[in-house]
Amino acid sequence: MKTMRATVTTVLIVGGVLTQHVVRAQQTEMTGIKRTDLQQHDLSAPGREAVQVRVDIGPGVAFGRHTHPGEEIIYVLAGTLEYQIEGKQPVTLKAGDVLFIPAGTIHAARNVGGDTASELATYVVEKGKPLLTLVK
Structure with a gap:
């Protein structure tokens, strides 16, 4: 039993x-965006977790304005991506470039190249909150 x-x-x-x-x-x-969850672990900081995902964005595809309940650390794996962080000029990154987005900052991304672009996104976020919140 x-x-x-x-x-x-x-x-x-x-x-x-x-x-x-x-x-x-x-x-x-x-449409045109594929997210692959790679790993998720609790951190030694109470109430925080690390989440790592691969995001593939098709040519000309944009991921609209959104926020995260913690920091986002981006490493571009392939292609060319333009990031718009609220209050700043757009920044264009290519494979091998990195970007840090502070917690709660409104931002968007767009593939400005002719091939699929990929990023490795690492989030250090509040546990139990939605990883992503879309902003109008």
Whole structure:
């Protein structure tokens, strides 16, 4: 009986984690944009977690204005991306370039090249909050 209970509990936990992962990925899927969750870990700072994702953006595709509940650290893997950070001039980055976006800062990104552009985004965010909030 204990083995059956343990098995059922394990299945429910794993199923819940997988469902949460799929829902999170689906919430950020947009035409021409693919987000791949790579890892997510609690940090030693209470209430904070690190989330790392790969974002692939098709040619000419823009990701609208949004914020994150923490810092975003960007490393451009491929292509050419233009970032618009509220209150600053647009910045264009190519493969190998990096960008830091402070917590809660409104920003947007656009692929200004002819090929798919990719970035590695690392977020240091408040645990339990939505990773991304769209801004009108």
